[in-house]
Amino acid sequence: xxxxxxxxxxxxxxxxxxxxxxxxxxxxxxxxxxxxxxxxxxxxxxxxxxxxxxxxxxxxxxxxxxxxxxxxxxxxxxxxxxxxxxxxxxxxxxxxxxxxxxxxxxxxxxxxxxxxxxxxxxxxxxxxxxxxxxxxxxxxxxxxxxxxxxxxxxxxxxxxxxxxxxxxxxxxxxxxxxxxxxxxxxxxxxxxxxxxxxxxxxxxxxxxxxxxxxxxxxxxxxxxxx
Numbered sequence: 001x002x003x004x005x006x007x008x009x010x011x012x013x014x015x016x017x018x019x020x021x022x023x024x025x026x027x028x029x030x031x032x033x034x035x036x037x038x039x040x041x042x043x044x045x046x047x048x049x050x051x052x053x054x055x056x057x058x059x060x061x062x063x064x065x066x067x068x069x070x071x072x073x074x075x076x077x078x079x080x081x082x083x084x085x086x087x088x089x090x091x092x093x094x095x096x097x098x099x100x101x102x103x104x105x106x107x108x109x110x111x112x113x114x115x116x117x118x119x120x121x122x123x124x125x126x127x128x129x130x131x132x133x134x135x136x137x138x139x140x141x142x143x144x145x146x147x148x149x150x151x152x153x154x155x156x157x158x159x160x161x162x163x164x165x166x167x168x169x170x171x172x173x174x175x176x177x178x179x180x181x182x183x184x185x186x187x188x189x190x191x192x193x194x195x196x197x198x199x200x201x202x203x204x205x206x207x208x209x210x211x212x213x214x215x216x217x218x219x220x221x222x223x224x225x226x
Contacts, residue, residue, distance in 0.1 A: 042085045057136045062100040094130045103137030122159040125166045145173045161222040171207045196220040
């Protein structure tokens with residue numbers, strides 16, 4: 001019971017809105033606001049099905065996995081006001097299609113994902129990696145390289161460490177098409193090294209330095225931004 005002059009309990013997630021509802025999961029209950037409750041219910045609707053979908057993928061039942069993803073979205077579409085679920089499903093559909101080697105369909109799915117927009121720059125980089133994979137599977141290596149370079153042009157210090165995967169893939173694709181890595185990415189690589197608290201590797205080429213940096217930082221935790 002809350003008394004008239006008592007400060008309202010704030011949402012356990014956003015910490016901004018008054019907590020109005022209870023959310024129980026894994027034998028733990030949280031008091032949350034109505035907006036966060038809707039977000040949590042959407043996340044549960046998706047995550048509760050992931051073990052089943054993963055099993056379908058492992059068994060090569062790709063169409064069944066895609067149907068399951070579509071069913072999740074259809075059932076909760078009216079509550080997905082921020083399109084978090086739509087973006088998550090779009091991302092997952094691309095990965096299923098890539099795993100199946102259905103690269104033309106994966107390219108189309110990437111276009112759908114892009115139209116939904118990206119919540120942050122790390123999602124843009126993830127999209128570029130998947131898109132590049134699809135394009136490479138279609139023997140369009142130069143387009144794949146352009147897709148990665150375009151995405152790498154977007155930067156955000158908050159997500160900087162996660163760009164290393166895209167940067168390393170850029171190195172691989174550049175070598176495949178016979179291009180040297182553009183020197184402009186040296187600044188990005190140096191910034192990543194700084195976040196991990198390591199010296200930028202001294203190598204004969206930028207490509208070798210980026211690969212060495214990825215090996216050096218694998219499994220390490222980056223420094224937090226102050």
